[in-house]
Amino acid sequence: MIIKETLANGVRAIIEQVPHVRSVSIGIWVGTGSRDERAEVSGVAHFIEHLLFKGTAKRSAKEIAEVLEAVGGQLNAFTSKEYTCYHAKVLDEHVDLAMDVLTDIFFHSRLAAEDMECERRVILEEIKMYEDTPDEVVHDLLAETIWAGNSLGRSILGSVESITAMTPEMLRNHLETEYCADRVVVAVAGAVDPSRVLAVIRDAFAGMPARSPQCTRVLPEVTGATIFQYKDVEQVQLCLGAPGLPHEHKDIYALHVLNNVMGGGASSRLFQKIREERGMAYSVYSFHSAFSDVGLFGVYAGTSPAFVHDVFGLIIEEMVRIRHDGITAGELKRTQDQIKGSMYLGLESINSRMTRLGKGEICFQRYVPPEEIIEKIYQVTLDDVLQVARSLWVPERFTLSLVASADPGLNRLESMHKLGL
CATH class of the missing domain: 3.30.830.10 (Metalloenzyme, LuxS/M16 peptidase-like)
Structure with missing residues (x-):
C-alpha cells in the first residue's frame, strides 16, 4: 500500500x-x-x-x-x-x-x-x-x-x-x-x-517555508572533444561519451535496452568480447546517466597501454555493428527479462523501495509503479533500439577522456572513433 x-x-x-x-x-x-x-x-x-x-x-x-x-x-x-x-x-x-x-x-x-x-x-x-x-x-x-x-x-x-x-x-x-x-x-x-x-x-x-530557488538550471551544450590527463598509473583509463536522454524522454526505455546489450553486465557484448574472449580488461562496461533535461551515454574500460588501441577498436566496432544492424531478437528478449528480474529482486530491499519512492517524486513528480516500467520495457522493439543508437552515436558529438602515465596515441584514437562511425 x-x-x-x-x-x-x-x-x-x-x-x-x-x-x-x-x-x-x-x-x-x-x-x-x-x-x-x-x-x-x-x-x-x-x-x-x-x-x-x-x-x-x-x-x-x-x-x-x-x-x-x-x-x-x-x-x-x-x-x-x-x-x-x-x-x-x-x-x-x-x-x-x-x-x-x-x-x-x-x-x-x-x-x-x-x-x-x-x-x-x-x-x-x-x-x-x-x-x-x-x-x-x-x-x-x-x-x-x-x-x-x-x-x-x-x-x-x-x-x-x-x-x-x-x-x-x-x-x-x-x-x-x-x-x-x-x-x-x-x-x-x-x-x-x-x-x-x-x-x-x-x-x-509543515512550518518549512516555501521559497523560489536561487539557481536556474541551464541546458548544457554537448561538446565533442578529446581530453588527456597525466597520472602515474599502470593502466590507461578511458571513457567514450555521447549525448544520452533525459528521464522522461519517449526513447529512454529503448536506450536502457541498448545500454544493457552493449555493456550492462557479464553477458553484454563488450564484457564478452574484451574481457572473456581476449582478457584485455578487468573492468569494461557501458552506462547511461539520465537527468531532468539531458543525459549521458558512456563506455568505460581500464586496460594496459599495450592493449588500449585494440580495446578501443573493439568498442568502436561494436558501436558500428549496432548502429548498422541493431541488436538481435534474442538479445532484446534476454535484456527485457534481465531488467524485469533485476527490478523485482531489487524490491526485496527496503532501502531500494524507499529510494524508488523518493527518486520517483524528485524526477517524475509521481510514484512510477514497477509494472509500468516493465510494460514499457517489453514494448521496446528492435527498430526502437536501432533508431536510438543511430540518433545518439554521432562521431562529431563524442567526447573521449583518458587518464594514463603517457600519451596513449591520442591522434590514432581520435581518428578511430571519427572514422569508425
Whole structure:
C-alpha cells in the first residue's frame, strides 16, 4: 500500500507499508544538488550534506553517530548532481527515533564555524582520495569536457580552491535559498503505520517555508572533444561519451535496452568480447546517466597501454555493428527479462523501495509503479533500439577522456572513433 500527501507548503510525503518485514527505511530527499550551484560555490551542496551531521542543539556529532547505531540502525546521506538525500534504516520499533534524528539534523544543525573547519579538511581529503582513484577521475574528466562550462559538468565534491574559499555565509545562503519546501520529499518504506508516520511528517515539515530557488538550471551544450590527463598509473583509463536522454524522454526505455546489450553486465557484448574472449580488461562496461533535461551515454574500460588501441577498436566496432544492424531478437528478449528480474529482486530491499519512492517524486513528480516500467520495457522493439543508437552515436558529438602515465596515441584514437562511425 502506497500513500502520498502534499502539505500546504509543497513538502511531499510518500509512504509504502510493507507489513511482512521488520525494517523501515526513511529518506529526506531535496531536489537540489551540485548542478544547482554557482561556480564560485562549487561543492557547497556536498559540504552542507557533511555539515548537517556535525551537531544540533540537542545532539553532538558523536551522539548523532551513536544514537541509531546503538539500536542496530544506519544513518547516512549522499549528494548527486540533481538531488540530496539524508536517510536512515532501523527496526520498526525505532522508527520514531529515526524520524527524530533525521528531522533534528535537517532542521536544527548548528553549522558552527569550528565544525566547518574540521569538515573542510575531511572534504579536502575526500577530494585527494578521488584524485588517487583514476577510474573516478576519468569519469569526472568526461563530464567536465562534454558539458564544458555548465554546472552539470563540475565535480560534486567541488575543487580544492572552492572548498578552501567556502565561508559559513555561503553555506547558509545556499541552504536557505535551495532547500525549498516544494523540493522536499519524505519517503518511507517498511513496517510502519502510515497514518502515524504522516502525523510526524506534518508536525515536523509543515512550518518549512516555501521559497523560489536561487539557481536556474541551464541546458548544457554537448561538446565533442578529446581530453588527456597525466597520472602515474599502470593502466590507461578511458571513457567514450555521447549525448544520452533525459528521464522522461519517449526513447529512454529503448536506450536502457541498448545500454544493457552493449555493456550492462557479464553477458553484454563488450564484457564478452574484451574481457572473456581476449582478457584485455578487468573492468569494461557501458552506462547511461539520465537527468531532468539531458543525459549521458558512456563506455568505460581500464586496460594496459599495450592493449588500449585494440580495446578501443573493439568498442568502436561494436558501436558500428549496432548502429548498422541493431541488436538481435534474442538479445532484446534476454535484456527485457534481465531488467524485469533485476527490478523485482531489487524490491526485496527496503532501502531500494524507499529510494524508488523518493527518486520517483524528485524526477517524475509521481510514484512510477514497477509494472509500468516493465510494460514499457517489453514494448521496446528492435527498430526502437536501432533508431536510438543511430540518433545518439554521432562521431562529431563524442567526447573521449583518458587518464594514463603517457600519451596513449591520442591522434590514432581520435581518428578511430571519427572514422569508425
